[in-house]
C-alpha cells in the first residue's frame with residue numbers, strides 16, 4: 713500500500729468564496745506550466761472561480777519570497793485581498809552549490825513569510841536532483857510515474873484558506 717503522499721482527499725472544501733494567488737518562477741518553464749495548470753484545475757474543481765485565481769510571475773525561485781510578499785500586499789491595497797497564496801518554483805541541481813543555497817534559503821523565507829503576512833503560503837517549490845524528478849512531480853514524465861503535485865498545492869490552498877482564513 714502506498715504510504716507517501718497526501719492520499720485521498722478526506723473532505724472537499726468549498727472554494728467558491730475564495731481568492732487565491734499563484735506566483736511562479738519562469739525557470740524550467742515546461743514543468744512550471746504543468747504545476748500551475750494542476751493547481752488551477754484542482755482549485756476550480758473545488759469551486760474557486762477562475763476570475764478569483766490571480767497569477768503573477770517572477771524570474772526565478774530566488775525571487776519568490778519577496779515577490780510573494782509584494783504580490784499579497786498589492787492585492788490587499790487594491791481592495792482585493794487574497795485568502796491564500798501558492799509560490800511555485802522548480803530548482804534542479806546543477807554542478808555548483810547554487811541549488812543548495814537557493815533551496816534552503818527560499819524554503820525558510822517562504823515558511824517565515826506566513827507569520828509576516830498572516831496568510832497561508834503553500835510550499836510549491838520543487839527541489840530536484842534531476843530533470844526526470846521534476847517532470848515526474850509535474851505528472852509529465854514519459855511513464856507518468858507520479859501525480860501532478862500542483863494539484864495537491866491547489867487543494868491545500870483551499871483547505872487552509874477555508875479553515876484558517878480571517
Ligand SMILES: O=Nc1c(NC[C@H](O)[C@H](O)[C@H](O)CO)[nH]c(=O)[nH]c1=O
Nearest residue numbers: 737739771772773774801802803804
Ligand atoms: O540556477 N538555477 C535555478 C534558478 N536560478 C535563478 C535564481 O532563482 C535567480 O532568479 C537568479 O539568481 C537571479 O536572482 N532559479 C530557478 O527557479 N530554478 C533553478 O533551477
